[in-house]
Amino acid sequence: MSDAARTIGFIGLGKMGSPMARLLINGGHRVLGFDLAEDALSHLTEAGGTAVHSAGDAAAADLVVLMLPDSDVVTSVLHDDAVVAALAPGSVVIDMSSSEPMRTRELAADLARRGIHLVDAPVSGGVRGAEAGKLTIMVGGDADVVAGITPVLELLGRPVHAGDVGAGHAVKALNNLMSATHLWVTSEVMIAGQRFGLDPEVMLSVFNGSSGRSGSTENKWPNFILPGGFDSGFGLRLMLKDMKIATGLARAVGVEPTLGDEAVELWARAAGELDATADHTEVARWIASAGH
Numbered sequence: 001m002s003d004a005a006r007t008i009g010f011i012g013l014g015k016m017g018s019p020m021a022r023l024l025i026n027g028g029h030r031v032l033g034f035d036l037a038e039d040a041l042s043h044l045t046e047a048g049g050t051a052v053h054s055a056g057d058a059a060a061a062d063l064v065v066l067m068l069p070d071s072d073v074v075t076s077v078l079h080d081d082a083v084v085a086a087l088a089p090g091s092v093v094i095d096m097s098s099s100e101p102m103r104t105r106e107l108a109a110d111l112a113r114r115g116i117h118l119v120d121a122p123v124s125g126g127v128r129g130a131e132a133g134k135l136t137i138m139v140g141g142d143a144d145v146v147a148g149i150t151p152v153l154e155l156l157g158r159p160v161h162a163g164d165v166g167a168g169h170a171v172k173a174l175n176n177l178m179s180a181t182h183l184w185v186t187s188e189v190m191i192a193g194q195r196f197g198l199d200p201e202v203m204l205s206v207f208n209g210s211s212g213r214s215g216s217t218e219n220k221w222p223n224f225i226l227p228g229g230f231d232s233g234f235g236l237r238l239m240l241k242d243m244k245i246a247t248g249l250a251r252a253v254g255v256e257p258t259l260g261d262e263a264v265e266l267w268a269r270a271a272g273e274l275d276a277t278a279d280h281t282e283v284a285r286w287i288a289s290a291g292h
């Protein structure tokens with residue numbers, strides 16, 4: 001679907017934000033991008049975007065996309081005085097980060113008092129999905145506002161309207177708790193099978209035609225773990241953050257996340273021993289290492 005050219009502010013040009021901003025530029029939009037990292041700004045300029053040097057300058061647009069690490073950073077950016085001054089009534093902020101749904105609702109209520117709409121639109125599909133414009137985008141917000149930004153989101157992938165504001169962040173975190181839990185058990189299974197003498201390619205081929213199939217058997221093990229790259233582009237700590245959001249949400253609505261809590265504990269142990277920048281697929285190597 002095409003859309004008239006717009007000026008879009010884009011804050012957070014990291015592993016995901018950088019290719020996403022490029023797709024918006026290629027879609028004919030003017031992108032004003034900001035990131036704390038200088039090299040992220042250079043990549044934006046090379047892609048044809050306009051690098052600005054503060055979040056306030058990027059917020060001088062009627063549509064502002066955030067692709068930041070977590071709710072703490074999203075909140076600090078949206079409370080920045082220059083950002084507050086730049087966001088005009090009627091403008092739309094899309095938080096595409098994987099943030100905390102309860103905090104997203106609070107921020108939306110704050111912004112609504114100033115006539116600004118907040119839509120949450122976190123994504124699944126990883127860096128490859130971001131590069132190819134094939135993300136699944138989980139959207140939470142007012143239906144009319146969501147309809148107005150859908151042509152922009154369609155440049156990035158497939159938007160699914162999950163419900164009111166916060167719904168996107170909720171379904172994203174819940175998805176990642178499942179994803180992390182099955183990556184862990186898939187890794188245990190793959191390592192055990194190989195030590196028994198099974199060929200890992202044969203195992204994946206069987207699992208992918210059987211009931212053990214998942215994103216871990218279809219994507220993560222064949223593409224990032226078996227080849228030994230551990231380079232999905234999604235950080236282990238970001239995964240752990242999402243898992244904690246999901247278990248917190250479950251608890252808040254009266255569901256005891258027994259297995260989820262166990263998974264959080266296991267991932268936290270791995271995170272405590274691995275480098276701060278480790279890719280989340282590194283858990284497979286950690287599980288395989290002696291003593292675990």
Ligand code: NAD
Pocket residue numbers: 011012013014015016017034035036037040055067068069070073077096097098099123124125126127232233234235238239
């Ligand atoms: P990243 O760490 O590569 O990028 C985050 C960027 O935000 C960095 O470039 C950082 O410099 C910038 N930043 C931090 N604080 C800032 C501030 N105050 N102002 C401006 N810029 C600031 O992370 P990522 O992998 O791109 O993930 C971004 C979000 O998307 C996270 O919420 C993550 O959970 C989610 N996500 C990531 C993936 C993935 O595969 N990497 C997939 C789905 C969702």
